[in-house]
Amino acid sequence: MRLSLFVQLACALPLVISQGAVFHWPDPLLDSVEAQLYVDHLSPLSTATLNCRTRDLSTVAAQWLRMGFHDMSTHDKETGKGGLDASIIYELARAQNIGLGMRKTLVDYLSSPNEYVGMADVIAMGVVMSVFGCGGPIIPFRAGRLDAHEAGPEIVPQPDQDIDSHRAAFVRMGFNESEMIALTACGHTLGGVRTVDFPDIIDVNKPPRLVGIAFQVPITFDNSVVTEYLDNSTINPLVVGPNMTMASDFRIFNADKNVTMQKLADPKTYNSVCADLLARMIDVVPSNVKLTDPVLPIDYKVQNTFLFPQGGSLAFLATLRTLQPQNEDIRAALAAPIRNVTLRWASRTGNFCPPEGCAAESFLLDYDTGSAMAELSGVAQWAYYHFNATVDLKTSISHFWFEIDPKNGTAPYVVDNHGTNFTIEQDTLLYDARRSEYTPQKYTMVAAVKNQGLASVSTYSTIQGSPLDPIPVNGSATIHFTLDPKHPPKDGYTFYSGTISEKSLSNTLHATVGGKKFSQWVPILSTAGV
Numbered sequence: 001m002r003l004s005l006f007v008q009l010a011c012a013l014p015l016v017i018s019q020g021a022v023f024h025w026p027d028p029l030l031d032s033v034e035a036q037l038y039v040d041h042l043s044p045l046s047t048a049t050l051n052c053r054t055r056d057l058s059t060v061a062a063q064w065l066r067m068g069f070h071d072m073s074t075h076d077k078e079t080g081k082g083g084l085d086a087s088i089i090y091e092l093a094r095a096q097n098i099g100l101g102m103r104k105t106l107v108d109y110l111s112s113p114n115e116y117v118g119m120a121d122v123i124a125m126g127v128v129m130s131v132f133g134c135g136g137p138i139i140p141f142r143a144g145r146l147d148a149h150e151a152g153p154e155i156v157p158q159p160d161q162d163i164d165s166h167r168a169a170f171v172r173m174g175f176n177e178s179e180m181i182a183l184t185a186c187g188h189t190l191g192g193v194r195t196v197d198f199p200d201i202i203d204v205n206k207p208p209r210l211v212g213i214a215f216q217v218p219i220t221f222d223n224s225v226v227t228e229y230l231d232n233s234t235i236n237p238l239v240v241g242p243n244m245t246m247a248s249d250f251r252i253f254n255a256d257k258n259v260t261m262q263k264l265a266d267p268k269t270y271n272s273v274c275a276d277l278l279a280r281m282i283d284v285v286p287s288n289v290k291l292t293d294p295v296l297p298i299d300y301k302v303q304n305t306f307l308f309p310q311g312g313s314l315a316f317l318a319t320l321r322t323l324q325p326q327n328e329d330i331r332a333a334l335a336a337p338i339r340n341v342t343l344r345w346a347s348r349t350g351n352f353c354p355p356e357g358c359a360a361e362s363f364l365l366d367y368d369t370g371s372a373m374a375e376l377s378g379v380a381q382w383a384y385y386h387f388n389a390t391v392d393l394k395t396s397i398s399h400f401w402f403e404i405d406p407k408n409g410t411a412p413y414v415v416d417n418h419g420t421n422f423t424i425e426q427d428t429l430l431y432d433a434r435r436s437e438y439t440p441q442k443y444t445m446v447a448a449v450k451n452q453g454l455a456s457v458s459t460y461s462t463i464q465g466s467p468l469d470p471i472p473v474n475g476s477a478t479i480h481f482t483l484d485p486k487h488p489p490k491d492g493y494t495f496y497s498g499t500i501s502e503k504s505l506s507n508t509l510h511a512t513v514g515g516k517k518f519s520q521w522v523p524i525l526s527t528a529g530v
């Protein structure tokens with residue numbers, strides 16, 4: 001099955017971007033976003049729009065794309081305020097944001113944000129996935145948007161406004177006239193107008209009593225909406241009426257005497273102009289926000305690292321994920337000897353480890369396909385090298401790196417976090433994956449604290465849960481940990497535990513030990529060896 005996937009996608013053109021965001025472990029934001037775009041092939045974000053899935057007489061993609069535009073469209077380029085900042089969560093009651101699609105979109109997104117990825121980044125990823133899911137180009141995604149905590153001004157463009165208001169509104173957002181025309185033509189390819197929400201556009205009382213009219217049929221990401229407008233065959237109700245007061249697309253498409261629309265009649269131009277403008281649209285953010293470079297599939301991603309005391313040593317589990325490119329001859333790759341990947345680490349104190357480092361070989365290698373977008377970005381599959389190292393308890397571990405022998409004639413090389421090594425900041429507060437317990441009913445998280453005889457220890461965990469109902473709710477919570485009677489002190493560590501709601505999507509452990517603060521990100525609620 002996997003093989004047929006390779007063959008099928010062998011001709012796909014990878015996304016060409018000169019500079020992608022550099023992943024310096026640990027980077028919870030890039031780590032999470034990259035996983036959502038390219039790895040998790042089961043999440044709603046990476047699957048819901050595929051095949052331009054229909055919903056509510058429209059498509060999931062159209063609902064996601066419209067939310068992205070409406071959230072962005074409160075930006076004011078002069079003041080730098082507003083933009084794609086998830087303020088739409090607080091603006092849903094407004095007539096400007098009418099429609100079932102808006103609420104459904106937020107429900108689709110509820111499990112995607114975490115402590116490091118805001119809803120604004122999720123809305124922007126949703127725009128990328130909407131275009132991709134309907135067969136359009138891959139829009140580069142930059143991460144790092146910040147969520148607003150209140151509504152923005154009520155200034156989303158309305159279909160009954162005149163062309164000068166629309167020009168002014170788009171200039172306010174940072175788009176000139178031809179960009180306004182193109183962006184609208186790029187958006188009004190997916191979905192359409194619903195009668196219940198816009199009875200002034202589609203008359204409910206007049207036969208044939210349509211429930212809605214699509215901008216173009218079939219709904220897919222292409223420029224039919226442009227060519228059909230130009231050849232007078234369009235069914236777009238925002239062009240042909242019947243109510244010309246509401247025919248905003250007619251006025252917008254005509255604004256420069258069809259010059260822009262005629263350019264967009266070329267499908268290649270349409271795709272590249274739309275990719276560019278939609279990328280700019282999701283990057284319209286408040287001026288205090290700094291976005292990363294575009295997030296591409298990451299080669300050599302360290303993940304699932306767990307360090308905890310066990311049987312007189314420290315157990316150190318880690319996984320190195322490597323990327324198998326689409327253009328690698330899969331048959332040759334399968335026949336070749338598997339490359340040898342070695343984990344190496346240095347002692348935290350003293351010189352227990354020799355100068356070349358202590359070493360552990362990978363004990364398990366497995367493979368997985370990525371998301372649909374990973375495959376179209378040139379990733380054939382991910383390879384996971386798992387490690388289970390035994391670290392000396394007293395001298396501990398300060399940093400680690402990997403040595404890879406490709407065994408294909410190329411010399412062995414080192415993977416060391418771009419020259420900085422993978423640094424273990426501290427070993428005072430550890431997430432104890434082995435002592436933690438996960439049952440379908442509850443998750444008991446255990447923190448191991450090296451208290452060194454210090455009396456004042458306080459431990460808690462901040463979690464980002466899945467806010468279910470009503471929208472919006474703030475899903476973060478603080479769980480206080482207490483001394484764990486099931487696990488008496490051992491190997492110089494004291495154990496504290498707390499019960500985490502199974503709805504938690506990510507959490508960070510915190511402790512104050514002897515007045516010093518420590519924290520430890522726990523991205524996934526898993527226990528060691530499961």
Ligand code: HEM
Nearest residue numbers: 058062065066069099157158159183184187191192193194
């Ligand atoms: C002056 C500019 C615009 C006006 C007045 C406008 C107005 C509208 C209206 C009235 C609808 C029907 C909504 C419904 O019935 O649920 C609609 C749908 C839609 N708009 Fe716009 N729009 C504008 C620009 C844009 C832009 C720039 C984009 C995105 C780049 C966009 C994306 C969409 C999408 C995807 C839908 C379909 C939603 C669905 O089927 O659920 N629009 N627009």
Ligand SMILES: *[C@@H]1O[C@H](CO)[C@@H](O)[C@H](O)[C@H]1NC(C)=O
Nearest residue numbers: 175176177178179180256276
């Ligand atoms: C709008 O901006 C584009 C660049 O994106 C430029 O090529 C075009 O000339 C501008 N159009 C107008 C009407 O200013």
Ligand SMILES: *[C@@H]1O[C@H](CO)[C@@H](O)[C@H](O)[C@H]1NC(C)=O
Nearest residue numbers: 160200201203243244245246
């Ligand atoms: C056309 O739309 C305008 C603005 O919503 C509305 O006032 C008017 O009644 C509509 N006309 C018809 C014929 O539906």
Ligand SMILES: *[C@@H]1O[C@H](CO)[C@@H](O)[C@H](O)[C@H]1NC(C)=O
Nearest residue numbers: 229230231232254256257258
């Ligand atoms: C633009 O094209 C449309 C569709 O062919 C046509 O109805 C309209 O009159 C044209 N506008 C101008 C200013 O030529």
Ligand SMILES: *[C@@H]1O[C@H](CO)[C@@H](O)[C@H](O)[C@H]1NC(C)=O
Nearest residue numbers: 227228229230231232233234
């Ligand atoms: C479309 O209609 C407009 C206005 O009626 C006309 O000027 C134009 O030539 C028509 N275009 C085509 C391709 O028929």
Ligand SMILES: *[C@@H]1O[C@H](CO)[C@@H](O)[C@H](O)[C@H]1NC(C)=O
Nearest residue numbers: 340341342359361403404405
């Ligand atoms: C892998 O490399 C390490 C040294 O880096 C070596 O000790 C080990 O024997 C090698 N394993 C295989 C299977 O080649």
Ligand SMILES: *[C@@H]1O[C@H](CO)[C@@H](O)[C@H](O)[C@H]1NC(C)=O
Nearest residue numbers: 339405406407408409410411
């Ligand atoms: C061997 O594999 C490495 C990485 O896996 C690759 O960069 C290199 O180009 C390969 N060398 C040859 C000769 O195929």
Ligand SMILES: *[C@@H]1O[C@H](CO)[C@@H](O)[C@H](O)[C@H]1NC(C)=O
Nearest residue numbers: 346357399401416419420421
């Ligand atoms: C990375 O680790 C190696 C081995 O311990 C060490 O020689 C090197 O100086 C470290 N590099 C940095 C930038 O810390």
Ligand SMILES: *[C@@H]1O[C@H](CO)[C@@H](O)[C@H](O)[C@H]1NC(C)=O
Nearest residue numbers: 118147148149473474475476
């Ligand atoms: C949630 O509440 C916490 C504490 O009140 C606050 O710091 C955080 O910014 C809020 N998050 C959101 C997304 O509103």
Ligand SMILES: *[C@@H]1O[C@H](CO)[C@@H](O)[C@H](O)[C@H]1NC(C)=O
Nearest residue numbers: 315317388389390528529530
């Ligand atoms: C790691 O190795 C230890 C023994 O050295 C073993 O008890 C443990 O189950 C191993 N863990 C995993 C995840 O393989």
